[in-house]
Amino acid sequence: MIPIIDTHAHLDGPEFADDLDDVITRAKEAGVGKIFIPAINEDSIKTVPETCRKYPNYLYPMMGLQPEEVKDDYLSVLDKMHAELTSGTRYIAVGEVGLDFYWSREYEKQQLDAFERQMRWSIKTRLPLMIHCRKAQNELLHIMKPYINELPGGVFHCFTGNQKEAERYLEFDKFVLGVGGVSTFKSSHLREDLPAAVPLTRIVLETDSPYMAPVPHRGQRNESSFVVEVMKQLAISYNVTEEEVAKQTNENVRRVFGDLC
Numbered sequence: 001m002i003p004i005i006d007t008h009a010h011l012d013g014p015e016f017a018d019d020l021d022d023v024i025t026r027a028k029e030a031g032v033g034k035i036f037i038p039a040i041n042e043d044s045i046k047t048v049p050e051t052c053r054k055y056p057n058y059l060y061p062m063m064g065l066q067p068e069e070v071k072d073d074y075l076s077v078l079d080k081m082h083a084e085l086t087s088g089t090r091y092i093a094v095g096e097v098g099l100d101f102y103w104s105r106e107y108e109k110q111q112l113d114a115f116e117r118q119m120r121w122s123i124k125t126r127l128p129l130m131i132h133c134r135k136a137q138n139e140l141l142h143i144m145k146p147y148i149n150e151l152p153g154g155v156f157h158c159f160t161g162n163q164k165e166a167e168r169y170l171e172f173d174k175f176v177l178g179v180g181g182v183s184t185f186k187s188s189h190l191r192e193d194l195p196a197a198v199p200l201t202r203i204v205l206e207t208d209s210p211y212m213a214p215v216p217h218r219g220q221r222n223e224s225s226f227v228v229e230v231m232k233q234l235a236i237s238y239n240v241t242e243e244e245v246a247k248q249t250n251e252n253v254r255r256v257f258g259d260l261c
Contacts, residue, residue, distance in 0.1 A: 003250075005033060006036065026224075038093075038095045092128075128154040131154055156178060205231055209222040
């Protein structure tokens, strides 16, 4: 089987502090060839590059401020992240960035500003965006639209929406959808909606470890080896072989991230 890519895993987090070597070993044994690690907050400025340096040419770092982490000090955190992003360390994306109004709109103005600033980083550095969006699609696409021709591309991470929502994202033709464990849930509509609205050429695989483990691991800590279950479900949904899913999703990663990884 062709080695596949987990495009989103928080392996720098405390959930993996005690057994990261084992997690990496299991991922390699499962056929995972690369894992991408997003930043989320000020702590990530240190933990993401440090973790990736332990596993060179296997873990690949991103740098960005996740919207749920946007607080009163967000400008200070962004300054530090931008300094790290341009420090000479090789980052593959600006991320995890975006908008999240699921719990609250208390920091809506700050989230919008932070996202727009980080979009400009993406344009200037030509690094793709790793985008988190929850209960904010209208606002997200509104703020992205003026930059549609300038943005180098990216991933709409953790897609769980319906066909209409997918079609709106796919209007941004340099972007792909990140599909993870939710696609394996029995209650998920993604099994039907993805093949109906999203070509396989517009999907990349992800776990979002340690969150949202796929069936048959649901309820456990998610880890990168489990991305194989997402690949298997997509093969069933699209009525193709697992090798076809591996080959196409890897090609999609190359198209978005180029030779960065």
